[in-house]
Amino acid sequence: MSYVQNLRGVVTASTAKRPGERREAPELPVAQIAVDTPLTHLDRPFDYLVPETLAQDAQPGVRVRVRFSGRLVDGVLLARLARSEHEGRLGWLERVVSPEPVLSAELVELCRTVADRYAGTFADVVRLAVPPRHAKTEAEAVPEAVVPAPVEPPGRDGWNRYRHGAALLDAVTEGRRAHAVWQAVPGEDWPSRLAEAAASAVAGGRGALVVVPDQRDLTRVAEACIASVGEELVAQLSADMGPAKRYRSWLAIRRGAVKVVVGTRAAAFAPLSDPGLLAIWDDGDDLHAEPRAPYPHARDVLMYRAHATGAALLVAGFARTSEAQLLVQSGWAREVVAERTELRASAPRITPVAETEAQLVDDPNARAARLPRVAFDVARAALGRGEPVLVQVPRSGYVPGLACAQCREPARCRRCAGPLGLPRAGADGLELAGAPSCRWCGVTDTAFRCAACGSRRPRATVVGAVRTAEELGRAFPGFPVRGSGGGSNVRTSVPNSAALVVATPGAEPWVKDVPGGAGYGAVLLLDGWALLSRSDLRVGEETLRRWMAAAALARPHQAGGRVMVAADPELAVVQALVRWDPAGHAETELAARTELGFPPSVRMAAIDGVPTAVADVLASARFPDSAEILGPVELEPGSAGEQRERALVRVPRGDARALAAALTAAQAARSARKAPEPVRVKVDPHEI
Structure with a gap:
């Protein structure tokens, strides 16, 4: 007989193992496991005993299966310990799903930080960070970590155009902390600049991570990085790759093969070891905001990671968000911008329609017309030179919405009060199918009558990209019209030849065989009112970002490049576009938000749900004394028709942690008592 110290006390055990009996691992017999559960009050590690048979495979970071509340659930092993502080009886680790570690210590800390920052759970963040396991792919021979051939530091010519640009690359190469906000000039070959920054990190013996909004940008940046450091050192990671290919790429990153x-x-x-550069392009794009709980933003994730690892952080884009401006004004980041002389040499000529009295005299309806005569002249001149013309339209489709032609009241269905629209027909979808029909219930309104004034004449509120393409085809006969936008119909590039390209914001194709893709002879930005009339905190910032993304694809003004924006020339956002001054607009925007108490000058959380659930959270949460509660206000009914409300809670930035902790505790209390009404909590929501 021998005495064995186990976690349930000192007991007498036989040295012989009975059939079916499990024996603890001889070393570090306790495993701390993060159980995959959505319940907030259970968001903590649990201790389990490691059987001797699993001692070798049960290493920190691996996927495991344990029995939790009487059923087998997934989990991740966080650490192995010699003893547990739990005084009760411990359960056994049932199975190691795979000996492949999926979470390093750095990623465990990052996931915990993001969960705490966004009032979420560790399990929710892990689901975002680690792709689902693909057993067949995991069994394949994935290249192990290799020592890459030395990479020479890239040239500095492209970055010498910007103040502090070369210094940024030097800091990345030398492995120093560097935080920068970069504003690219119009026509910049920005994928090559990001590739040069990544190559600088590799030349310094570290890795680089570049986050972009969509697959089109990913392809461009990946090709530029392959040209800089070689295909064997570059990996792509996106949901569009498919489960097997994505998991294969993820494994190569984790094993240090890239x-x-x-x-x-x-x-x-991404499980990139020893990152030297973390970069994000166009951080204002909605695609960077995660739509699943706890709704983190990629920019913030990279910021936390840069702080923890000492990597350089680069926030880049043609425009600048208020969040990026706050980084500059606080001194945490330095701006990398071009001098005005360099900017003037690269930018096209940007003008609003009817900018002078002479144009109004020549065309009195210039400001009311959707495409005034001066814009037609600009497009006709570019086409005559054999250059493509880009036309940006805010909405896809044919006629997205209808309103009363007399009083402009939105046209509503008489059955369900849903919005009315005109259906399309024909093989090309360009013909009207007949009477207006409801977008919600599908009922056709053969006898439209405005509920406000009684008029029977509807009119289009916003003309979509398809209708615009049809109209331009008639106005410019003999020239091809190409569309981009609206679901899967997104073009990556267009030939450098005379054509009209109609695109929705974010779907603008670049011109082939032109540096930076800036080969459009003219860019027409239509229906500016549709972008600026949205009820959104970021309406001005978002409109400028979309306009700049399109205008950056125009040729320089020396080469005849023109940009025309159909909006009031006195608006601040129009003036910022004309001057190409994203930094000045971001500074003004941030000052206005600070005065009004809006993010990012404060921390704000949105609580959405049925009225009883929202009231429950507001009543139980112990917010800091500085908290201010706004609302609740009614929202659109949910999918089941239930009433929904939203309350906003804002605090000074210094109380951000206290706000997140209060919301987490309130949700934990609700989940502990199994509150039936669901509630959604979003910290710093991107869409307010």
Whole structure:
């Protein structure tokens, strides 16, 4: 007989193992496991005993299965311990799903930080960070970590155009902390600049991670990185790759077989060891905001990661968000911008329609017309030179909405009060199918009558990209019209030849065989009122970002490049576009938000749900004394028709942690008592 110290006390055990009996691992017999459960009050590690048979495979970071509340659930092993502080009886680790570690210590800390920052759970963040296991792919021979051939530091010519640009690359190469906000000039070959920054990190012996909004940008940046450091050192990571290919790429990153990772928002959690550069392009794009709980933003994830690892952080884009401006004003980041002389040499000539009295005299309806005569002249001149013309339209489709032609009241269905629209017909979808029909219930309204004034004449509120393409085809006969946008119909590029390209924001194709893709002879930005009339905190910032993305594809003004924006020339956002001054607009926007108490000058959380659930959270949460509650206000009914409300809670930035902790505790209390009404909590929601 011998005495064995186990976690349930000192007991007498036989040295012989009975059939079916499990014996603890001789060393570090306790495993701390994060159980995959959505319940907030259970968001903590649990201790389990490690059987001797699993001692070798049960290493930190691996996927496991344990019995929790009487059923087998998934989990991740966080650490092995010699003893547990739990005084009760411990359960056994049932199975190691795979000996492949999926979470390093750095990623465990990052996931915990993101969960705490966004009032979420660790399990929710892990689901965002680690792709689902693909057993067949995991069994394949994935290249192990290799020592890459030395990479020479890239040239500095492209970055010498910007103040502090070369210094940024030097800091990345030398492995120093560097935080920068980069504003690219119009026509910039920005994928090559990001590739040069990534190559600088590789030349310094570290890795690089670049996060972009969508697959089109991913392809461009990946190709530029391959040209800089070689295909064997570059991996792509996005949901569009498919489960097997994505998991194969993720494994190659985790095993150290690559040094440069290019991906979409989930790539912010990529298991890249020793990152030297973390970069994000166009951080204002909605695609960077995760739509699943706890709704983190890729920019913030990279910021936390840069702080924890000492990597350089680069926030880049043609425009600048208020969040990026706050980084500059606080001194945490330095701006990398071009001098005005360099900017003037690269930018096209940007003008609003009817900017002068002479134009109004020549065309009195210039400001009311959707495409005034001066814009037609600009497009006709570019087409005559054999250059493509880009036309940006805010909405896809044919006629997205209808309103009363007399009083402009939105046209509503008489059955369900849903919005009315005109259906399309024909093989090309360009013909009207007949009477207006409801977008919600599908009922056709053969006898439209405005509920406000009684008029029977509807009119289009916004003309979509399809209708615009049809109209331009008639106005410019003999020239091809190409569309881009609206679901899967998104073009990556267009030939450098005379054509009209109609695109929705974010779907603008670049011109082939032109540096940076800036080969359009003219860019027409239509229906500016549709972008600026949205009820959104970021309406001005978002409109400028979309306009700049399109205008950056125009040729320089020396080469005849023109940009025309159909909006009031006195608006601040129009003036910022004309001057190409994203930094000045972001500074003004941030000052206005600070005065009004809006993010990012404060921390704000949105609580959505049925009225009883929202009231429950507000009553039980112990917010800091500085908290201010706004609302609740009614929202659109849910999918089941239930009434929904939203309450906003804002605090100074210094109380951000206290706000998240209060919301987490309130949700934990609700989950502990099994509250039936669901509630959604979003910290710093991107869409308010």
